[in-house]
Amino acid sequence: MITRIDLPLRVPFDSEQTVIDHLNRVCFMFGPNGSGKTTVSRLIANESTSADPKYLHWDDGGAISTYVYNRDFIEQNFRHVDNVPGVFTIGKDSVEAQKAIDDLTAKIEKEEKSAKAAQANLDQSEADCEHLTGQLQEACWQIRRDLPGSFQPALKGTGKKSAFYDKVIKTLSSLQPDEPTPDAQELDQNATLVFDDTKTAVPQIPPVDFSDILTLEETPVLKKVIVGKEDLPITAIISELGNSDWVATGRHYIGEGPICPFCQQPTITKDFKTQLEQFFDRTYADDIETLHQTTNRYKSLTSEASSQIEGILNSYASFLSSDKLRASLEEFRRITQLNLSALADKGTNPSLPVxxxxxxxxxxxxxxxxxxxxxxxxxxxxxxxxxASLRKTTTDSIWKYISLQAKPRIQPLQEQAEVLAKRINGLTSSVQKSEERISSWRANRDTAEKRITNVRETADTINDLLVRFGFTNFKLDVADDNKSYRIIRENGDLVENTLSEGESSFLAFLYFYNLMSGSQTTTGVSEKRVVVIDDPITSMDADVLFVTSSLVRRLAQQARSKEGPIDQLIVLTHNITFHKEITYSRAGDGESQTSYYFIRKRVGHSTIARCAKNPISSTYKLLWQELYSADCRPLTAQNVARRIVETFFKLMGGIDIDQLVSGMSSPDREVARSFLSWANAGSHSAFDDETFINTGATTESYRHVLESLFESTGYADHCHHMIQLAQQSQAST
Known part of the structure; x- marks a missing residue:
C-alpha cells in the first residue's frame, strides 16, 4: 500500500513542496478540472514501474502492482478497436479450481507474512552484526594507533579499519593456543633495521680487560711489612720506636757532614751512615719499587678501563642497558678510588700492610x-x-604481536558475533525456504490459472452490462487468438471511430473494472494491486454515472475488507455527484480506513490538503463554502451568489425575486441586480441605466446582499446555518 506521495515541483504543484500523506486503504481526492488530478495519477503510474522510485513511499509490504485508469490507460488499451488486450479471469464454473487457487493464495499470503517477519529479524540481526563488527574493527584500530612508527611498513594494505581487522582475524586463526607474544622492544629494533635501508653494520664493541686490575689487587707486597735489615745495632732502636718508615724517609735528608738535619748536632757518624745503608738493603728497595709499580699500574689500568667503558656508553647506547652499565661503572670507580687511596697510604707507610x-x-x-x-x-x-630475507619474518612477527594484543579485547565481542552469525544463518535459511515455498506455490497457482482463465468471461460480463444499460449497438468480441478483443457492431463490423465519447468512456471503465479481478496475461489474476481511478465519468449520462459509482464503491469495499486482489483504492474526480455517490458508506463499512483530500486551484498553481472528513457534501453546500472562503474573488462571488439564489428560490417557488430587488435601497439594489442579471441573460439590456463595477472590495457586498435577500423572504435562519456550515468546513480543511 502507498503511504505517502511526494509531488515534484512541477506545474501545477510548483509553488511549494506538496506531500500527500496518511494515505489509507481507500483515498478520495476531489478537485476541479485543471487542478492536477491527472498529474497525480500519471506520477503514480510512472513511479510504480520505475526501477528507482523517488516520490512514492510504500508500507512494510513494499511495492506491488499498480493499475491506473486515466486517459493514458484508455489510449494505450483502446488505440486499436480490433486489438484490445484481453482480460483473463477465472471462469464462473471453475469452483473447485478457484478454491484451489484461493487456498494457494492464502498459503502464499501466510508464508509471505512469516517470511516478512523472518526478514525483519534477519535485517535487525544483520544490523546488530554490522554494529558489532564496527566495534571489533574499532577495538583493533585502537591498537594500530599505538604502534611504533617502525611497524608501519608491515601494515601496508591495511589502511582501512575493515582490512586491518580482517588481517588480525586471519593471523589469530593461524596461531597456536599457547603462542607467546613477541617482545615489542625487540620487534621495534628489528623493524627499524629490516625496513630502513639506510641502516648499516656497526663495529663490534671492543673488549675491556679487567684481569690485570684484579691481579694487582692481590699483589703480595701490599700485605707485607716493608722494613730494614734486622741484625744491625740500630735495628733494635728502630724496632723499639717503630719508626722504620720515618727513618726511611728521614735518611734522605742526611748530608755529607756529621750534623743531624733534625737536631743540628754532630751525631751523624760514618758508622751510623753505614748501618743505615745496611738497614735499608736491596730487599727493602725492591719491595718499595714493587709497591710503586703496583700503585702506578693500578691507577693507569683502572683509569683506562673507566674511560673505555665511558666511551662504549656514549657510542653504543642503543645496544646497552645504559642505566645498569652506568651504575656498575660508578661502583667500579668508587672501589678503585678507595684502593688508590689505600695504595697511597701504603706508599707513605710501607711497613703498614693493606x-x-x-x-x-x-x-x-x-x-x-x-x-x-x-x-x-x-x-x-x-x-x-x-x-631482504628477514622482512617477511619480521612482518609476520609484527602481526603476531598485534593480533595477540588484540585478542583479549575482541574475544568477548567475537563470542557475541558468533551467536549472531548462527542466528543470521538460521534466519537466512528460513527466509530462503519461505521464498522457495512461495515461488513453488506461485508457480502452481500460475499453472492453475493458465488452465482455467479465459478472456471470454470478461467479454460476456461487459456485454451483458452494456445491454442492460441501453448500449446495444456495439459489443466486445473475442478475437481469433483468444487473447484479445475486437469492438464490433451487431452486424460484426468494427466500430472504427464511430463510438460517442460517453460510449467509449463507459466501455473503457467496464473493461478496467473487470481487469481489477483479472489480468491481461494468463497469470497474475490473484496478485495484490493498488488501483487508481482518475475521473471515469466523463460524458456519461446520469444512469451510467450511478452504475459507475456503484462499481467504484464495490472496489472500495474490497480494499477495506482486504478480500480479493484490491489492496488500495485511490479515486480522483471533479464531479460532485459522482464524489457523493462513491464516498457514501453504511455504518461499519470502514470509514476509519478512508482518507479525504481536497485539491484547490490558486492563482497559477494548485494545492492539496488532507481533510478530517469528507469535504464535499452537496453542490448547494459547496456554493456557500466557496462564497464564504477567504480567497473568493469578486467575479467568482458574483456568479456563486447568483447560483445560490437560483437554486434555493427555484426550489421554494412563489417568490418574486425581481420585486424584492426593486424594493431594496441603493447600493444593495445594484449589487443584487448585478448577480441576478446572470439568471436573466437576454431579458434585460442593461441595469436600467444604473451601473455597478466589481472591485476587490465588492465580495463582501455580494455576501451582504445575499443575506438581505434571505432575511427579506423569512429564511434568515437557513442563511445563517449555511454560513456557519461553510465556515466550519473552511476551518476543518
Missing part, C-alpha cells in the same frame, strides 16, 4: 652487560646483512 677492596663482582657485571650488548650488535649486523 688489603684492597675487590671489584671482581662489579667487573663481572660490566663484562656481562658488555657481552649482552655485543650480542645485540651481532644481531644488528646479522639483520643488516640479511635484510
Amino acid at each position: 688489603t684492597l677492596g675487590s671489584c671482581s663482582d662489579t667487573c663481572k657485571e660490566i663484562a656481562s652487560l658488555l657481552e649482552s650488548a655485543r650480542e645485540k650488535v651481532g644481531e644488528h649486523n646479522r639483520i643488516v646483512s640479511n635484510r
Whole structure:
C-alpha cells in the first residue's frame, strides 16, 4: 500500500513542496478540472514501474502492482478497436479450481507474512552484526594507533579499519593456543633495521680487560711489612720506636757532614751512615719499587678501563642497558678510588700492610652487560646483512604481536558475533525456504490459472452490462487468438471511430473494472494491486454515472475488507455527484480506513490538503463554502451568489425575486441586480441605466446582499446555518 506521495515541483504543484500523506486503504481526492488530478495519477503510474522510485513511499509490504485508469490507460488499451488486450479471469464454473487457487493464495499470503517477519529479524540481526563488527574493527584500530612508527611498513594494505581487522582475524586463526607474544622492544629494533635501508653494520664493541686490575689487587707486597735489615745495632732502636718508615724517609735528608738535619748536632757518624745503608738493603728497595709499580699500574689500568667503558656508553647506547652499565661503572670507580687511596697510604707507610677492596663482582657485571650488548650488535649486523630475507619474518612477527594484543579485547565481542552469525544463518535459511515455498506455490497457482482463465468471461460480463444499460449497438468480441478483443457492431463490423465519447468512456471503465479481478496475461489474476481511478465519468449520462459509482464503491469495499486482489483504492474526480455517490458508506463499512483530500486551484498553481472528513457534501453546500472562503474573488462571488439564489428560490417557488430587488435601497439594489442579471441573460439590456463595477472590495457586498435577500423572504435562519456550515468546513480543511 502507498503511504505517502511526494509531488515534484512541477506545474501545477510548483509553488511549494506538496506531500500527500496518511494515505489509507481507500483515498478520495476531489478537485476541479485543471487542478492536477491527472498529474497525480500519471506520477503514480510512472513511479510504480520505475526501477528507482523517488516520490512514492510504500508500507512494510513494499511495492506491488499498480493499475491506473486515466486517459493514458484508455489510449494505450483502446488505440486499436480490433486489438484490445484481453482480460483473463477465472471462469464462473471453475469452483473447485478457484478454491484451489484461493487456498494457494492464502498459503502464499501466510508464508509471505512469516517470511516478512523472518526478514525483519534477519535485517535487525544483520544490523546488530554490522554494529558489532564496527566495534571489533574499532577495538583493533585502537591498537594500530599505538604502534611504533617502525611497524608501519608491515601494515601496508591495511589502511582501512575493515582490512586491518580482517588481517588480525586471519593471523589469530593461524596461531597456536599457547603462542607467546613477541617482545615489542625487540620487534621495534628489528623493524627499524629490516625496513630502513639506510641502516648499516656497526663495529663490534671492543673488549675491556679487567684481569690485570684484579691481579694487582692481590699483589703480595701490599700485605707485607716493608722494613730494614734486622741484625744491625740500630735495628733494635728502630724496632723499639717503630719508626722504620720515618727513618726511611728521614735518611734522605742526611748530608755529607756529621750534623743531624733534625737536631743540628754532630751525631751523624760514618758508622751510623753505614748501618743505615745496611738497614735499608736491596730487599727493602725492591719491595718499595714493587709497591710503586703496583700503585702506578693500578691507577693507569683502572683509569683506562673507566674511560673505555665511558666511551662504549656514549657510542653504543642503543645496544646497552645504559642505566645498569652506568651504575656498575660508578661502583667500579668508587672501589678503585678507595684502593688508590689505600695504595697511597701504603706508599707513605710501607711497613703498614693493606688489603684492597675487590671489584671482581662489579667487573663481572660490566663484562656481562658488555657481552649482552655485543650480542645485540651481532644481531644488528646479522639483520643488516640479511635484510631482504628477514622482512617477511619480521612482518609476520609484527602481526603476531598485534593480533595477540588484540585478542583479549575482541574475544568477548567475537563470542557475541558468533551467536549472531548462527542466528543470521538460521534466519537466512528460513527466509530462503519461505521464498522457495512461495515461488513453488506461485508457480502452481500460475499453472492453475493458465488452465482455467479465459478472456471470454470478461467479454460476456461487459456485454451483458452494456445491454442492460441501453448500449446495444456495439459489443466486445473475442478475437481469433483468444487473447484479445475486437469492438464490433451487431452486424460484426468494427466500430472504427464511430463510438460517442460517453460510449467509449463507459466501455473503457467496464473493461478496467473487470481487469481489477483479472489480468491481461494468463497469470497474475490473484496478485495484490493498488488501483487508481482518475475521473471515469466523463460524458456519461446520469444512469451510467450511478452504475459507475456503484462499481467504484464495490472496489472500495474490497480494499477495506482486504478480500480479493484490491489492496488500495485511490479515486480522483471533479464531479460532485459522482464524489457523493462513491464516498457514501453504511455504518461499519470502514470509514476509519478512508482518507479525504481536497485539491484547490490558486492563482497559477494548485494545492492539496488532507481533510478530517469528507469535504464535499452537496453542490448547494459547496456554493456557500466557496462564497464564504477567504480567497473568493469578486467575479467568482458574483456568479456563486447568483447560483445560490437560483437554486434555493427555484426550489421554494412563489417568490418574486425581481420585486424584492426593486424594493431594496441603493447600493444593495445594484449589487443584487448585478448577480441576478446572470439568471436573466437576454431579458434585460442593461441595469436600467444604473451601473455597478466589481472591485476587490465588492465580495463582501455580494455576501451582504445575499443575506438581505434571505432575511427579506423569512429564511434568515437557513442563511445563517449555511454560513456557519461553510465556515466550519473552511476551518476543518
